[in-house]
Amino acid sequence: MDSAWVSVLPFIIVIIIAVITKQVLPGLAGGLLVAGYLLSPGWLTGFETAIQYVTEGLQDENNLKIIMFLYLFTGLIGMIKIAGGIKGFVREASDRIESRKGALVLTWLSATGTFSAPSFRIVTVAPIMRALLRKVNMTPQELAFAIETTASPLIVLVPIATAFVGYMTSVIDISLHNHGLTEDPYQLFLQSIPFNFFSFAMLAIGFYLSFFRHGKKPATDAGGDLPDDTWEDCHPCVAKNLPEKPFNLLLPLVLVLVLTIVLTYANGASQGFQGLEAFIEADVLNAMLLALLLSVVASFIFFRLQGIRLITLLEELVAGGNQIMNVILLLSVVWALASATETLGFSQFVSDNVSWVPVSFVPPVLFLLGSFISYFIGSAWGTWGILMPLGVSLAQVSGVSLPVVVGAVFASGTFGAFASPLSDDTNTTSGILDLNTMKYARFKLVPAISAAAVAAVLYTVVPYFLMS
Template sequence: METWLSLLPPLIAIGAALLTREVILSLSLGIVSGSLILADFSVSKGLTDSFQVVFAQVADPDWAVPNIMFLLVLGGLTALVGASGGAEGFGRWAISKVKSRSGAQMVPFISGCAVFIDDYFNCLAVGQIARPITDRQGVSRAKLAYILDSTAAPICILVPLSSWGAYLMSQIAKPIEQYDVGLTPMTAFISLIPANYYAIMALLLLLLTIWLRMDIGPMKKHEQKAMQQVRQDRVETEDPGNRAVDLVLPLAVLIGASLFFILQTGGYFTKNKDVVQALGDANVMISLLYAGVISVIFAAILYIPRKRVRAKDFLPTFSKGMESMLGAVVILILAWSIGEIVNKLGTGEYLAGLVKAANLPVEVMPVALFVIAGTMAFATGTSWGTFAIMIPIGAAVAGQFSPDWVLPFIGAVLAGAVFGDHCSPISDTTILSSAGAQCEHIDHVRTQLPYALLAAGTAGVGYLVYGFSHQVWLGLAMSTVLLVVILLFLKKRTATA
């Protein structure tokens, strides 16, 4: 379709979610409105197509089914860990090691940077590790969700040895050959890193806000409420039987098994592929599901003989944990569905066409690509889909002038896509960050948005500087200095208020 009407469904879904806080209803409205547009406003056909789109997402055997099953299995494992006392024991152990709220926030930050293999895995696994620590130190679930989200895509897109790195190398291989950049996909990816201003600014902003102990916008209320709650909960009975090992071992098995199966399904062990090739060819969701099942079996062996969870309570506890994930599963399915709707409507192509038609001066093209890619990812909820559409466009624009500009222009596209995906309510990574932190989804979206906008604003200035100077490092330096100055100003203003 590729008209302005293609923008309506995502705008309806996102706007309604922010206004009403009812995410499921808002996504449903977006799906129905998109189906009506595709059906030429025939109500009966539009409603029928809406159900068919949702059912098609649920029934996808290669992606949706293992994804949903992994979420449910992880919910069950979480409940078992809680029932065994592992989370409580780990929280008590952490109190002796982590002495401050800043230290508690550094745990998911460092863990998120270390677990860079995949953004889905990052959000869910690090959430399991960090939640007992942040809860005990009075860090809100909204803050934890923000930390998880900011160390998911922004880390994965900067690391070659990740599922993102493998995908992006496949996407940039043709442009760098077509425009005679003179680099291999791996070296080109590494060269792209300093041009990805948003990912770098998002990580720097997260680190600085933890270090400066400052909260921005709606996050303040959530943090104040969490600190008040933890003070009320300080007096509690001690149970020396609740040991940290009951959380650490199942999660260690989950992480180790996930890495093994990702490499195994990618052909690392059987087809002699290198790590990057294996990551690109791996079936990540099947791998995570296999690892989740093995972790549950390991938990049964660990808990039942020691009576940490009684045999008769094991399956009921597991089932109850699965039920706790149903809300996140429904939101994820609806997000996939509206993603399919906007794909059929050609929303991404319509926005990409605006870039081609604008005929802007080359000096402002980097920031224009950043904004358009960000808008596209925000509206569609997918950064990978935005990469597929916008990378060739960014490379083509740069290729008209100089091969030296191809990678920085692609870097602007990557940064914009991560920005849009980072703050979109219909992004799967945003949804899974909420699930990993066990935070209300709309609370996560609202509290993260000011941080994302601040990082994006400073990144945008950096791309303007690059556009006029053609110096990638100068643009990055300007973004960094501007971000630090703004944060110090906000910190001083808060202190004197």
């Protein structure tokens, strides 16, 4: 192509379709097809080119490891569910909490054992909150807010043993690869964590509002009534026909965490490094996948020894893994789109046209643009996939710190995951606690905007200090 400006068209199509349809995948697919057509004009050849880029992305070794990790992780959660691990945890906790403060302390402390994924955290903790509503002086939306504050905003900051790490590393990796950069994507993810200003601000605001402010009106659908104190069957993870065995939740999760740490160090040590350097230089993705695989096998044996049928465990493993297929499809299109737009000359276009942008404007503009997109599509992962290639390009051209830009992109997606009425977090929490989704989203919006304002200011100021 003679003009690199056309490389921007696929991203414009992605944003327009995603905002109109409120869905990420149609937007990404539309952008990929446009990129395929631009590379190979003709409706049939354009489709063939798009398919070629998808195929190439799926053949990448690291991409395949990420897919395996996500599939096995959700499969493990499926086995934990059918073994009664989640329901047992809910029962034990709900029988021990008697006060508002106790409920809030449990909510925050439980993040240490349920940080693997936001949806997993919500379906584990929200039923406990539902059971406690008539025992403690708290409205449903206060409980929901405390849960969600410690879901996506916290989990994006956890560097190991989460469903997010593989995906976040992947979108960094593909963006670095397309720009010929040799930085380690996982190390860059670690360096970006301190610059996810929205998450830190949201956690601080959430802590203050949870423990020092009291809500008045519940955001329930009809008449403002609180949900009753029954929690069984409010979600399939706590169905009445499931057993109650909390250790079936705790042991697999502890095993995943411990093995991840041990195998990460062992991987670094095998390369001749020691101490902290062994963790830094290790192939973390490979260690996480191996730790998860070993944990799945050990959990499978552990559950079989309890008399759970072989066919039941296999069915839940596959059913759980299949729940992540929409994310795997999303990833496949993100990888393909990033490669196709790079072939069109996206990096060159950014270099030629945005070098005049002041360094201090790059992170806040990226953050605000990503927050806008994520709010209207309700997807953190979709926002990261759309925006990360642009962020890395802008960082290269402007000279702004790459970890700051990566942190700004991740922060922008986190805003939508927390605040958007379309996000999975909002809708899952609302469903379990019988909240009106739109009313509850409005309840969260003011704190979320406050945290976003703090983040925008920091993204404007911090680059000056880093370059001075």
